[in-house]
Amino acid sequence: MKILLADDHAxxxxxxxxxxxxxxxxxxxxxxxxxxxxxERALADSWDLVILDLSMPGRGGLDVLxxxxxxxxxxxxxxxxxxxxxxxxxxxxxxxxxxYLTKASAGAELLRAVKxxxxxxRYVSAVLAEQLxxxxxxxxxxxxxxxxxxxxxxxxxxxxxxxxxxEIAEELSLSVSTISTYRMRVLEKMKLRTSAExxxxxxxxxxxx
Numbered sequence: 001m002k003i004l005l006a007d008d009h010a011x012x013x014x015x016x017x018x019x020x021x022x023x024x025x026x027x028x029x030x031x032x033x034x035x036x037x038x039x040e041r042a043l044a045d046s047w048d049l050v051i052l053d054l055s056m057p058g059r060g061g062l063d064v065l066x067x068x069x070x071x072x073x074x075x076x077x078x079x080x081x082x083x084x085x086x087x088x089x090x091x092x093x094x095x096x097x098x099x100y101l102t103k104a105s106a107g108a109e110l111l112r113a114v115k116x117x118x119x120x121x122r123y124v125s126a127v128l129a130e131q132l133x134x135x136x137x138x139x140x141x142x143x144x145x146x147x148x149x150x151x152x153x154x155x156x157x158x159x160x161x162x163x164x165x166x167e168i169a170e171e172l173s174l175s176v177s178t179i180s181t182y183r184m185r186v187l188e189k190m191k192l193r194t195s196a197e198x199x200x201x202x203x204x205x206x207x208x209x
Contacts, residue, residue, distance in 0.1 A: 001118075002046070004030040006038035006064075007053040007080065012103070016051060016080075016110065023111050035059040042068050047075050049117060054081035054088065059172060060154040062095050069096035076117045080106060083206075087146055087153075089128050095150065099123035144190040145207065152189070155182045159195050160202030 001024055005013045010033070017029050030045065032038040035058030042050055050068060054061035061079070068077055076098035081088055089100040098117045101109055105125055113123040145156060158168045169179045183195070192198055202208045 001027045001048045002030065003027055004032065004038070004042055004045075004047045004050045006032040006042075006050065006056065008033050008056045009053075016106070019107070019110055020114065023114075033057075035061070035064050038064055039067055042075070043071055047072070049114065050075055050077045051080055052077050054079055054083065054092065062091055062150050062154065063172075065092065065095045065097060078113055078117055078123070086128060087143075087207075089124060091150055091153065093122075093124075100128065101125060143205065145201070145205065147189060148186060152182055152186050155179065156186050156190075156198060156202060157207055159183065159186075160199045160208045162199075 003020060003024075005016055007013050007016075013031050013033075020027055020029070030041050030047070032041050033056075035056050038050075038052060038056070050072075052061060052065060052068075056064075061081075065077055065079070068075065077096070078099040078101060079089075079092045079097045080101050080103060081092075082103050092100050099113045099122055101113050101123070102125065109125055116123040145153060148156060154172075155168060158171070163171070165176055165179045165183065168174075169176045172179070186198065187193065190198070190201065192201065
């Protein structure tokens with residue numbers, strides 16, 4: 001069995017590898033420390049499972065997930081994230097994730113999640129299950145940010161993290177004008193006026209840390 005671990009923290013990758021190697025004696029592992037490496041290594045080989053951090057340097061995790069689902073549709077992807085809020089899990093499942101696990105619960109739930117996914121199922125922690133059951137059945141969302149597209153949501157978070165339009169454009173390999181257009185669209189949809197207001201909103205709703 002081959003598992004690709006994509007996370008920008010070497011200590012976390014080592015911890016995941018240790019836990020999985022103990023349970024799956026025949027497992028071999030690959031590693032990626034940023035979004036570019038994750039895509040390159042996922043496409044360069046065949047994997048039984050990819051464990052993907054939602055927030056790595058480079059392109060957003062949802063973008064990476066969508067690319068993997070396009071080019072490696074049979075390879076299941078387990079999202080590992082620091083975010084417990086339901087909107088992150090909802091977006092991940094809509095993008096094709098086979099499971100969603102928070103880093104805080106990874107130690108206790110990792111093996112259950114991996115076994116479930118390798119059996120062909122999906123996995124979500126009990127903490128998020130009830131929220132997801134109702135959220136996935138809704139069209140749109142109750143809060144302003146839940147009505148944003150995945151790209152708009154990603155740009156909202158990057159702005160809230162203090163990145164400039166130019167920095168965001170470079171990170172996402174898009175033009176400055178495209179990012180500016182997305183920024184204006186986000187402001188309009190959320191009925192806000194400035195990046196400072198976006199940042200305040202994101203912090204209050206725990207969209208960034």
